[in-house]
Amino acid sequence: MTVDVTPAELYRRMYRIRLLEERLLDLFATGALVGTTHTCIGQEANAVGVIAHLDPERDIVVSNHRCHGHYIAFQDDIFGLLAEVMGRVDGVCSGKGGSQHLCSGNFYTNGVQGSIVPLATGMAMAEKRTHGDTVVCVFIGDGTLGQGVVYECLNMASLWRLPLLVVCEDNRIAQTTPRALAIAGDVAARATPFGVESAAYATTDVLEVLDAAGAAVEYVRREQAPYFLVLETHRLRAHSKSDDTRDPVEIAAMAAEDPLLVLAPHLPDAERREIEAEAEAELAEVAAAAERSPVAGRSVTGAGAPS
Amino acid sequence: MSTRCVEDLNAALVEIFETRDDVELIGEDLLDPYGGAFNASKGLSERWPDRVLTTPISEASLFGIAAGMAIRGRRPILEIMFGDFLALGFDQIVNGISKFREMYDDQVSVPLVVRAPMGGRRGYGPTHSQSLEKLLIGVPNLTVVAASEFHDWGALLHAAVDSDDPVFFIESKIAYGKPARRPAGGYVDGWAVRETPGPFPAVRLSASGFADDQVTIVTYGPAAPIAMDAATEMLLEDEVFSEVLVLGRVHPLDLAPITDSLARTGALVTVEEGGVTGGFGAEIAAQVQSTSWSDLRHPVVRIGARDGIIPSAPGLEDEALPSVADVVGAVERLV
Numbered sequence: 001m002t003v004d005v006t007p008a009e010l011y012r013r014m015y016r017i018r019l020l021e022e023r024l025l026d027l028f029a030t031g032a033l034v035g036t037t038h039t040c041i042g043q044e045a046n047a048v049g050v051i052a053h054l055d056p057e058r059d060i061v062v063s064n065h066r067c068h069g070h071y072i073a074f075q076d077d078i079f080g081l082l083a084e085v086m087g088r089v090d091g092v093c094s095g096k097g098g099s100q101h102l103c104s105g106n107f108y109t110n111g112v113q114g115s116i117v118p119l120a121t122g123m124a125m126a127e128k129r130t131h132g133d134t135v136v137c138v139f140i141g142d143g144t145l146g147q148g149v150v151y152e153c154l155n156m157a158s159l160w161r162l163p164l165l166v167v168c169e170d171n172r173i174a175q176t177t178p179r180a181l182a183i184a185g186d187v188a189a190r191a192t193p194f195g196v197e198s199a200a201y202a203t204t205d206v207l208e209v210l211d212a213a214g215a216a217v218e219y220v221r222r223e224q225a226p227y228f229l230v231l232e233t234h235r236l237r238a239h240s241k242s243d244d245t246r247d248p249v250e251i252a253a254m255a256a257e258d259p260l261l262v263l264a265p266h267l268p269d270a271e272r273r274e275i276e277a278e279a280e281a282e283l284a285e286v287a288a289a290a291e292r293s294p295v296a297g298r299s300v301t302g303a304g305a306p307s
Numbered sequence: 308m309s310t311r312c313v314e315d316l317n318a319a320l321v322e323i324f325e326t327r328d329d330v331e332l333i334g335e336d337l338l339d340p341y342g343g344a345f346n347a348s349k350g351l352s353e354r355w356p357d358r359v360l361t362t363p364i365s366e367a368s369l370f371g372i373a374a375g376m377a378i379r380g381r382r383p384i385l386e387i388m389f390g391d392f393l394a395l396g397f398d399q400i401v402n403g404i405s406k407f408r409e410m411y412d413d414q415v416s417v418p419l420v421v422r423a424p425m426g427g428r429r430g431y432g433p434t435h436s437q438s439l440e441k442l443l444i445g446v447p448n449l450t451v452v453a454a455s456e457f458h459d460w461g462a463l464l465h466a467a468v469d470s471d472d473p474v475f476f477i478e479s480k481i482a483y484g485k486p487a488r489r490p491a492g493g494y495v496d497g498w499a500v501r502e503t504p505g506p507f508p509a510v511r512l513s514a515s516g517f518a519d520d521q522v523t524i525v526t527y528g529p530a531a532p533i534a535m536d537a538a539t540e541m542l543l544e545d546e547v548f549s550e551v552l553v554l555g556r557v558h559p560l561d562l563a564p565i566t567d568s569l570a571r572t573g574a575l576v577t578v579e580e581g582g583v584t585g586g587f588g589a590e591i592a593a594q595v596q597s598t599s600w601s602d603l604r605h606p607v608v609r610i611g612a613r614d615g616i617i618p619s620a621p622g623l624e625d626e627a628l629p630s631v632a633d634v635v636g637a638v639e640r641l642v
């Protein structure tokens with residue numbers, strides 16, 4: 001299926017996610033933020049390419065710890081997310097959820113690996129009952145393939161023909177554990193014995209992701225049946241804030257496939273620079289507004305202060 | 308003719324299905340003619356084949372699936388075959404079901420009922436006989452209801468389904484086959500009965516008509532008949548008057564009827580079928596020592612299962628579980 005999005009628009013969507021997440025890392029580095037965050041820097045093509053096919057009024061996205069890109073792609077709400085991570089009353093969950101426990105409209109995330117898959121399966125069940133044309137899209141990482149509930153749910157989603165799109169963002173690492181130490185056999189093939197359609201792509205080209213996801217979303221919507229889409233990608237930054245144990249040489253090689261670099265030749269340089277400048281101005285404004293939002297709860301100082 | 312508790316429950320399920328089309332039943336082995344391992348769900352799948360979903364053996368996921376359905380506007384009732392299997396769902400219970408409404412800042416609700424049979428005395432052995440309510444007591448935002456043979460099971464289930472928040476509905480396994488001991492003219496077996504207001508009432512039974520009781524015995528679920536038999540034995544043999552308080556909701560606790568009773572008796576014994584450490588009685592004891600310090604004339608005594616497994620052989624199981632003699636002994640030490 002094709003959706004009508006220009007390369008310039010795709011670039012804009014990915015760049016806005018990138019900027020926000022770089023800002024978050026800066027804020028952590030300077031000690032302005034506490035807690036944790038998991039950026040999708042390097043993986044933005046997945047969020048943007050998949051979610052371009054989803055309708056926030058009708059479809060549902062369920063995501064995980066690495067959810068900021070999915071959230072912005074689906075809800076276009078940088079302010080609500082930033083204020084949430086900053087612990088402000090205007091955050092999407094008034095500061096109660098923080099980075100990995102977001103909810104807004106048809107978007108939900110939770111921070112325990114795997115647990116979101118049953119939740120999404122139940123949502124797909126409810127939507128199939130009440131609507132019949134919804135797609136419920138759940139994002140997991142390759143490391144989460146270690147959780148048994150993923151397979152329980154592939155089984156049930158297939159048995160009951162539920163409109164569940166499982167997107168496995170395979171960045172070949174889980175926190176510090178390389179895929180080779182955690183995953184036996186093939187990833188995409190895991191769907192087959194359950195009778196679930198699947199496909200795997202290794203690409204950071206958002207145009208390719210857009211095509212692959214289009215076919216997957218169209219299948220789920222039309223057939224009201226599950227689909228398992230594996231997107232091999234690169235995590236270009238630390239797992240969370242600064243915990244990267246990988247060889248910098250390896251990371252540099254992956255950075256050559258940064259989805260922004262891959263897409264850049266598809267639009268004129270001047271237009272690209274204009275998009276970047278606009279996004280920077282937007283973020284500056286949003287960040288200032290978030291800064292003005294009151295802190296949720298009491299101010300914490302002294303022995304109880306987070307470190 | 309009085310019906311058995313499991314029939315009351317089944318009748319309530321039928322009424323609920325007749326009156327609400329957002330309710331669905333999910334769980335294992337639900338289809339007719341079987342209708343669930345304890346037959347509580349009999350007759351539903353034949354009348355409502357689209358709303359009774361028999362599932363694979365996948366408890367760890369089923370809790371999350373039910374939660375996802377509830378968040379998206381359905382009212383699932385999840386039947387867990389044995390309460391012991393709640394253990395498989397604890398991630399979903401603790402990190403999802405109990406948290407969603409609050410963590411998502413009231414943007415969602417989770418109107419989910421989990422039905423789970425608990426308790427022993429049927430010889431099912433260590434993994435099919437436990438009373439695990441204490442693992443749920445204290446989990447924020449959960450309601451834990453316990454249906455005992457002194458309760459109106461149908462009314463409790465209706466209230467659970469009407470709740471907009473998750474309710475764990477614990478069914479006393481040994482009560483399934485017995486008729487409910489409901490008050491007639493304000494009495495059960497000659498004991499005066501009062502019920503607290505609200506959707507999940509505590510049933511208060513007093514031999515003295517709530518006048519001269521010497522001890523308060525607080526219990527719930529499958530331990531209730533043990534407490535009641537002990538109270539009856541003490542009344543007949545020793546003329547000791549007690550008030551037996553059978554809670555309908557074990558979390559969050561409604562302390563009011565307990566403190567009210569303690570103001571008259573000054574002595575408290577708790578009786579539960581699970582182990583006492585970190586349990587039902589422990590929580591009540593902690594709470595009453597601040598609310599009723601000046602009324603208490605004796606230390607609180609907790610009665611429950613021995614530490615260890617619940618063995619299969621009936622004689623060994625009986626040794627492990629709290630007995631009438633345990634309760635009588637505890638009261639005799641107090642009064």
Ligand SMILES: Cc1ncc(C[n+]2csc(CCOP(=O)(O)OP(=O)(O)O)c2C)c(N)n1
Nearest residue numbers: 066111112113141142143144171173174175
């Ligand atoms: C049940 C559970 N175990 C461990 C963690 C800690 N943890 C958070 S993210 C993560 C790695 C997840 O890896 P993967 O699924 O590949 O996603 P990625 O981080 O690569 O996006 C771990 C171990 C967790 N959140 N939940």
